[in-house]
Amino acid sequence: MDKKECLMIYALVPMIVFTGLNYNQCLDSKLYNSMYSKDKQKLMQRNDLNQRTADLDQVGYSVNHIYDLKEMKASSYTSTSNSLYNTFVYDIIKSPISQSNRTIITDSENYLYLSMMSVQNILSKESNLCGYKEVDSKGKYKLLKNKNVFPMVYVTSDTISESKFDKLFYPYNLDTIYNRTIVNGETSKEYASKMKLIKNLDQSILIENKKKAKKRIPIDFDTKNKMVCIDFDIKNYTDKKISISINGMKNTLSKKHSVYPNGNKHFTYILSKKELKQFDVTLSKGKYKISNIRVYTCDMDVFDRVVTKVKPLKTTSIFKGKVTTSKDGYLVTSYPYEKGYEIYIDGKKQDVEIVNKAFVGCKIKKGSHTITIQFHAPFKNAGLGISVLSIMIGGFWIWKKSKNL
Numbered sequence: 001m002d003k004k005e006c007l008m009i010y011a012l013v014p015m016i017v018f019t020g021l022n023y024n025q026c027l028d029s030k031l032y033n034s035m036y037s038k039d040k041q042k043l044m045q046r047n048d049l050n051q052r053t054a055d056l057d058q059v060g061y062s063v064n065h066i067y068d069l070k071e072m073k074a075s076s077y078t079s080t081s082n083s084l085y086n087t088f089v090y091d092i093i094k095s096p097i098s099q100s101n102r103t104i105i106t107d108s109e110n111y112l113y114l115s116m117m118s119v120q121n122i123l124s125k126e127s128n129l130c131g132y133k134e135v136d137s138k139g140k141y142k143l144l145k146n147k148n149v150f151p152m153v154y155v156t157s158d159t160i161s162e163s164k165f166d167k168l169f170y171p172y173n174l175d176t177i178y179n180r181t182i183v184n185g186e187t188s189k190e191y192a193s194k195m196k197l198i199k200n201l202d203q204s205i206l207i208e209n210k211k212k213a214k215k216r217i218p219i220d221f222d223t224k225n226k227m228v229c230i231d232f233d234i235k236n237y238t239d240k241k242i243s244i245s246i247n248g249m250k251n252t253l254s255k256k257h258s259v260y261p262n263g264n265k266h267f268t269y270i271l272s273k274k275e276l277k278q279f280d281v282t283l284s285k286g287k288y289k290i291s292n293i294r295v296y297t298c299d300m301d302v303f304d305r306v307v308t309k310v311k312p313l314k315t316t317s318i319f320k321g322k323v324t325t326s327k328d329g330y331l332v333t334s335y336p337y338e339k340g341y342e343i344y345i346d347g348k349k350q351d352v353e354i355v356n357k358a359f360v361g362c363k364i365k366k367g368s369h370t371i372t373i374q375f376h377a378p379f380k381n382a383g384l385g386i387s388v389l390s391i392m393i394g395g396f397w398i399w400k401k402s403k404n405l
Helices: 004-021 029-035 038-045 083-092 111-116 174-179 380-404
Strands: 052-055 119-124 133-138 141-145 153-156 159-161 181-183 196-201 205-209 213-218 226-236 242-246 249-253 266-271 278-283 286-299 319-325 329-336 341-345 353-355 359-364 367-375
Touching: 038 119, 038 133, 038 141, 083 329, 111 119, 111 174, 153 319, 181 329, 181 353, 226 242, 242 266, 242 286, 249 266, 329 341, 329 353, 329 367, 341 359
Parallel strands: 052 119, 159 181
Antiparallel strands: 119 141, 133 141, 153 329, 196 286, 205 286, 213 278, 226 266, 226 286, 242 249, 242 278, 319 367, 329 359, 341 367, 353 359
């Protein structure tokens, strides 16, 4: 404070360090244009987006980016990532971990992710995706829609107890979680998985690539209108990260000394194309081993569950709507569970539960009801009080110091 003329000299030090560290962190113009595409923006602005939207182009860069204020997304990258939601996406419904840091939740063509997260709209360069139809296009991008995905809030009586679900193994738990809501209660109806094992390759494959390589593997089984699930173990013999893509879906194992290692040593791919004729595989450079390769299929008709939609109403709350149900059951949402959610049915506050391992829900009786969902951040008032008190103390300290000068 006594030598204000030295302030700029002090400020130069972090400026020089910052510039030096970021000198090579420039963004390629081609990548920039795909990330901030005017064609994508036009598609978003001129179409109705009733529910969430996924951008399947440059998924690693689009997680926190929207093209229009009406666009809602299920992907995110945040230091305060919801652990239940993260586990649901990567460990339960097995979406690919495409980034070195698994706290980044990227969009995926995994149909369970798209439907269970109420993703009705998709931005993509191709339209070969089960359940989705092209409704608009601009330049090389297409807007796809599927009105049969789960609503953001719905009612169902088809449930499975959490204890029974936890005994199921991948991939036989995939169509189960889709067709039965997981609750901390009794199972309403038994469900037998329709997943079928097609290939079981016990041999290991050693990859030694000096540069990225591409392989085309013909398919000798029926894939029309089927979900295809592929999984295998991977062992890395170097300290570099490795990535393997199959038909555009990428899995990554981060390098050993990564700041945020993803620990992704079991790659899973859930492909829901209308039809696959071959597997287009892209292998990153490096030395690594692939083992325990398994391929499963399941008819997409299995993923056609009927639930009772809660019709939304205009509100300033998180959600408000009306519903009529003929059976007692559960109110289910695609809002990741956090402390602070409140659900009111006909004005009466309900006991909020975790449903489907990660989301907000509660029990509901048969009949016609008005549903209201609100969120109040825990300790918000306490935090505001502490902030106000700190400002008052700081202000008093500055005033007292100025009086003594």
